[in-house]
Amino acid sequence: METFSYTFPAGKEISQRAHTGVVGSGDLEILIEPGNNKTTEFVVRTASEGFESIWKAVFERFISSNDIDAKVTINDFGATPGVVSLRLTQALEIANQK
Structure with a gap:
């Protein structure tokens, strides 16, 4: 487990x-x-070790168009970067519903 x-x-x-x-x-x-606090904080707990640079790239891409003031907690069990991006977009859509 990596955090x-x-x-x-x-x-x-x-x-x-x-x-x-x-x-x-x-x-x-x-x-x-x-x-x-005018930041996006991503906290990741993952069962797949050694992919921290890939996580960072996914977050940088997401933040480039969605600079949300939020804490994002991710509990992962081997998701691909595409699934991570999809779930981030889904969660943001729900968070912006009124």
Whole structure:
């Protein structure tokens, strides 16, 4: 099990907390909470060790168009970068519903 985090500057607020996905083979769970410090903090707990640079690249790409002020907690069980991106987009959509 590996745990790491990244923090990026951010400015866009989200409306509410959100949850998407499940911790299961080839998938992951994402929880988003509104922040209050103008940053996006990603906290990752993963069963797949040695992929930290790939996680960082996925987050940088997501943040380039979604600089949300939030804490994003990810519990992973072997999801691919494509699944991570999909789940992040789903969670953001839920967090912005009013």
